[in-house]
Structures are given as structure tokens and as C-alpha cells.
Amino acid sequence: MTPLIESRALTIHRPGTTDPVLAQVDFRIRPAEIVTVVGPNGSGKSSLIRALLGHMPLASGAVTRRQGLRIGYVPQRVQLDTAIPMTVRRFLSLPVRVSDDQAEDALIRTGVPGLGARQLTQLSGGQFQRVLLARALLADPHLLVLDEPTQGLDQPGIVAFYQLIEEVRRQTGAAVLMVSHDLLVVMRSSDRVVCLNGHVCCEGTPQHVSTAPEYRALFGAGAEGTLALYQHRHDHDHDHDLTPHVHGPGCGHDHADRAQG
Amino acid sequence: MLDDFFVRAVLAGLGLALVAGPLGSFVVWRRMAYFGDSTAHAAILGVAMALAFEVSIYAGTLAVAVAMACLVSALVTRGQAMDTILGVLSHSALAVGLVAISFVPAARSDLSSYLFGDILAVGRTDLVLIWTGAALVLAVLILRWQRLVTSSLNEELAMAAGIDPRVERLVLSLALAVVVALAIRVVGSLLISAMLIVPAAAARTWARTPERMAAGAALIAAASVILGLWASLRLDTPAGPSIVTAAAIFFVASQALRRA
Numbered sequence: 001m002t003p004l005i006e007s008r009a010l011t012i013h014r015p016g017t018t019d020p021v022l023a024q025v026d027f028r029i030r031p032a033e034i035v036t037v038v039g040p041n042g043s044g045k046s047s048l049i050r051a052l053l054g055h056m057p058l059a060s061g062a063v064t065r066r067q068g069l070r071i072g073y074v075p076q077r078v079q080l081d082t083a084i085p086m087t088v089r090r091f092l093s094l095p096v097r098v099s100d101d102q103a104e105d106a107l108i109r110t111g112v113p114g115l116g117a118r119q120l121t122q123l124s125g126g127q128f129q130r131v132l133l134a135r136a137l138l139a140d141p142h143l144l145v146l147d148e149p150t151q152g153l154d155q156p157g158i159v160a161f162y163q164l165i166e167e168v169r170r171q172t173g174a175a176v177l178m179v180s181h182d183l184l185v186v187m188r189s190s191d192r193v194v195c196l197n198g199h200v201c202c203e204g205t206p207q208h209v210s211t212a213p214e215y216r217a218l219f220g221a222g223a224e225g226t227l228a229l230y231q232h233r234h235d236h237d238h239d240h241d242l243t244p245h246v247h248g249p250g251c252g253h254d255h256a257d258r259a260q261g
Numbered sequence: 262m263l264d265d266f267f268v269r270a271v272l273a274g275l276g277l278a279l280v281a282g283p284l285g286s287f288v289v290w291r292r293m294a295y296f297g298d299s300t301a302h303a304a305i306l307g308v309a310m311a312l313a314f315e316v317s318i319y320a321g322t323l324a325v326a327v328a329m330a331c332l333v334s335a336l337v338t339r340g341q342a343m344d345t346i347l348g349v350l351s352h353s354a355l356a357v358g359l360v361a362i363s364f365v366p367a368a369r370s371d372l373s374s375y376l377f378g379d380i381l382a383v384g385r386t387d388l389v390l391i392w393t394g395a396a397l398v399l400a401v402l403i404l405r406w407q408r409l410v411t412s413s414l415n416e417e418l419a420m421a422a423g424i425d426p427r428v429e430r431l432v433l434s435l436a437l438a439v440v441v442a443l444a445i446r447v448v449g450s451l452l453i454s455a456m457l458i459v460p461a462a463a464a465r466t467w468a469r470t471p472e473r474m475a476a477g478a479a480l481i482a483a484a485s486v487i488l489g490l491w492a493s494l495r496l497d498t499p500a501g502p503s504i505v506t507a508a509a510i511f512f513v514a515s516q517a518l519r520r521a
Binding site: 073078080084095119145 | 289290292407408410411413414415417418419420421422424465468469470471472473474
């Protein structure tokens with residue numbers, strides 16, 4: 001299948017210098033794929049995204065986007081000016097006007113129905129991320145691009161957000177390109193992980209990357225066995241009665257042992 | 262009816278108010294207050310040059326305001342310490358303009374009319390120019406509204422939608438330069454920024470969407486023109502400052518009502 005976006009030997013310099021932020025990056029994302037870019041601060045993750053989207057000049061190399069590609073973009077840390085009054089409903093109609101029904105559908109899909117009349121500045125971090133996602137989905141994108149979408153969310157919020165992303169992919173068939181540092185969660189919800197530190201250190205399936213020596217070197221001993229750790233991690237303790245509770249993704253236990261005990 | 266100087270003054274003020282409301286909203290949203298100041302203060306230099314070369318005051322102020330807007334845009338885009346640069350430019354422009362105007366004997370006598378406006382002396386030609394310019398700027402703002410609002414809210418979101426924020430910034434800068442040239446007769450170089458910012462700030466209190474804020478600002482600016490001119494006639498106060506005082510009263514009232 002033709003990749004949605006592909007880069008060859010992409011190199012970006014720090015503005016006004018010849019310091020490379022990124023060197024010789026080959027990257028591609030195919031339809032319906034979830035690809036996550038991980039890397040330490042300053043490793044060029046956001047620069048890669050912006051270059052792939054064409055927001056940033058390349059020093060050398062090439063980026064090819066499939067013709068007619070529709071992208072839904074959720075940028076990093078959207079700084080909202082309190083100076084500009086904006087309801088959620090109005091925001092969803094920027095820059096392309098949508099009908100009330102379309103707007104409410106998008107809000108329902110991202111789990112924040114009925115927020116239309118709220119001011120953007122009155123939303124919690126989690127609600128705001130979902131509204132941003134709803135707006136991105138209104139473009140009926142082939143590709144969703146999310147730059148650190150879970151910044152400022154707490155752990156349950158992060159888990160819920162990634163579940164939502166997987167659900168959106170299932171429903172719409174859109175590919176997803178994410179930048180993240182939530183290693184634990186990322187590892188599970190991605191088809192492919194690209195580990196970046198000025199260049200591509202390693203890439204492949206989450207299993208492959210988490211055991212790669214380059215990845216361990218980058219994220220230190222703490223990252224070792226991240227995947228295994230995650231897969232066995234419960235999002236609740238067992239010392240309480242069996243009340244209904246939500247399992248995090250990958251939490252596949254049942255309560256049979258509990259019933260016997 | 263147009264024979265009456267007061268009617269002409271009201272019409273000139275309303276023409277300006279109509280465009281100052283929406284444009285002023287962008288100035289507030291994008292924190293361009295100092296930008297507006299620099300461009301407006303440079304207008305004095307434009308007046309000096311217009312008088313020296315015997316061209317229209319509008320042409321002179323427009324040319325200098327456009328040059329200033331482009332200069333400020335270029336500097337801001339390059340990411341200098343913005344408030345410092347703008348502070349330097351704003352006050353330097355005013356000082357240089359005042360020095361320049363002192364070389365033009367014709368202008369020395371009525372310097373204050375360029376600083377604070379002379380709306381009661383507005384003639385038919387002024388009216389035509391003000392309304393044509395206002396309609397032009399308003400049309401541009403309305404046609405590009407979605408793009409302008411998106412890039413004012415967040416430039417990254419705008420770029421992702423294929424909007425070039427630099428183009429939108431330039432459009433607003435040029436619109437500002439045109440409005441400065443229109444406003445020099447009405448409220449004068451020193452109070453143009455006030456006409457842009459004060460009504461928009463008052464409208465901000467109640468507005469829930471950008472459109473309502475822009476419309477509210479235009480209404481408040483229009484009301485300020487009428488109230489200010491009426492007070493100026495009754496109390497024999499200077500017209501331009503009276504209009505801005507009226508706008509300030511609306512602002513204070515909007516704040517007080519919000520608290521209540």
C-alpha cells in the first residue's frame with residue numbers, strides 16, 4: 001500500500017544554524033497504522049512531526065505526502081489565549097464550518113457530549129484533549145497526528161485517551177501518528193514504535209523496540225522490561241470487594257481466583 | 262443634512278467605529294496593543310511629510326503607517342524581545358514625528374488636531390474616504406474571517422488547515438495601517454489605539470464567541486462616538502478625547518456589571 005506520508009533522508013537544522021535537529025530520517029506511515037514516536041526531550045520528535053506536515057523547512061531530504069491526504073492534527077500544548085472568547089461549538093467550526101449535528105456527533109464520539117456551549121477555557125485538560133480530537137475528526141482524516149496528546153492528564157486519563165484513539169482507528173480506519181513519552185501506554189497501543197534521538201535509533205514492533213539495546217541505552221534501566229511490566233500491571237488493587245471497575249488496556253485478568261478465595 | 266458639521270462628525274465617527282470594533286478585537290486577541298500604538302504614533306510623521314510635500318494627509322499617514330506596520334511585522338516575526346522593540350518603535354515614532362512636524366510651519370499651529378483629532382472639522386471628502394476605507398477593511402475582514410480567527414487562536418492549528426499565519430498577520434497589519442490613516446482626523450494619532458482596544462475590551466466581558474465580541478465592540482464604539490460627541494457639544498470638551506472617555510465609561514460599566 002502507498003504510504004500516507006514518507007520521508008527520505010530528512011534532515012532539519014536548528015533555525016539559523018547548521019546544527020542538525022534531525023539527521024537522515026527515513027520514515028513512513030501506511031493506512032490504518034498506529035505509529036508512535038518516542039524519544040527524550042529535545043530528540044526532535046515534534047520537529048519530525050512538523051516537517052512531515054510541511055510546517056517546517058527541510059535542510060535536505062524529501063517528504064512525500066499522498067495526494068489528497070486529509071490530516072487531523074492535534075498539536076502539542078495548545079496555548080489558548082483567554083483573550084479570545086470561544087465556545088466548544090464555535091471552535092469545532094474552525095476553520096471549516098460544520099453543522100450542529102456533525103459537531104455533536106464528533107463530541108459524542110470522543111466521549112464529551114453536550115459540551116458545545118462551554119467556553120474552551122473552562123474545560124479540564126482531559127476534556128480539552130477530547131475536544132481537540134473531535135475537531136480533528138471532523139475533517140474526516142486519513143491520518144490523525146497527535147503531538148503529546150496526553151500531556152497534563154493523570155494516569156487513568158492517559159489510559160482512557162489511548163483507548164479512545166484505538167477505538168477511533170477501529171471505527172474510521174484512520175492511521176494514527178503520535179508523539180509520546182507515556183512509554184507504558186504507548187508500547188501497547190502502537191503497531192510500530194520509532195525511537196528517536198536526533199536520528200532513528202531503532203524502530204519496529206513495541207516488543208522489538210523495548211528489547212533493543214539502543215532503546216534501553218536511551219531510556220535507562222527503568223525502561224528495561226517496560227512492556228512486561230505494563231502487561232502485568234493492574235489499575236486497581238485486589239483487597240476490596242468485587243465492585244464493577246474499569247480495566248486498563250492490557251489488564252486481562254478475571255476474578256475467578258477472587259471468587260474462590 | 263450633511264451641511265451640519267455635527268452630523269458629519271457623527272457619520273465620520275460611526276464609520277470608524279464600525280471597523281474599529283472588529284479590528285480592535287483582533288488587536289486584543291493577538292495582543293497587538295503596542296503594535297497599534299507604534300503604527301498610530303508613526304502617523305504623526307506621515308502628517309509632517311504630507312504637509313511638507315503638499316500631498317493628502319490620508320496618503321501621507323497611510324504610507325508611513327504601512328511602512329511602520331511592515332517594519333514591526335518583520336521584527337516581531339524574527340522573534341526579538343517583542344515588548345521592548347515595540348516600546349522603542351512606538352515612542353521613537355512619536356518623537357521623530359513631533360520633531361519632523363516642527364519643521365513644517367503650517368502644521369505647528371494645529372499640532373493638537375493631529376494628536377487628538379479634529380472630528381468637528383471633517384468635510385464631505387473626509388466622509389467619503391472614511392466610509393470607503395472602513396467598508397474596504399471590513400470586507401477584507403469578513404471574507405477572511407475564518408482564517409483570521411483560526412490563526413489568532415492558534416498558529417499551529419491554522420497551519421495544519423493549510424492557512425499561512427504570516428499572510429493573516431500581514432493582512433491584519435495592513436488593515437491596521439488603513440484604519441490608522443482613517444482615524445487621524447477623527448480621534449488623532451494618540452487615541453487611535455484607544456478606539457481599537459477599549460470598545461473591544463468592554464465587549465469581551467459579555468461575548469461568548471469571536472463574532473459576538475466583534476459585533477459588540479462595533480456597537481460600543483458607535484455608542485461611544487454618539488455619547489462622546491454629544492458630551493463634547495454640551496460641555497464644550499474636545500471631541501476625540503470625549504469619545505474615548507465615553508468608551509472608557511462603557512468599559513468600566515462592563516467590568517462593574519460583571520462583578521455584580
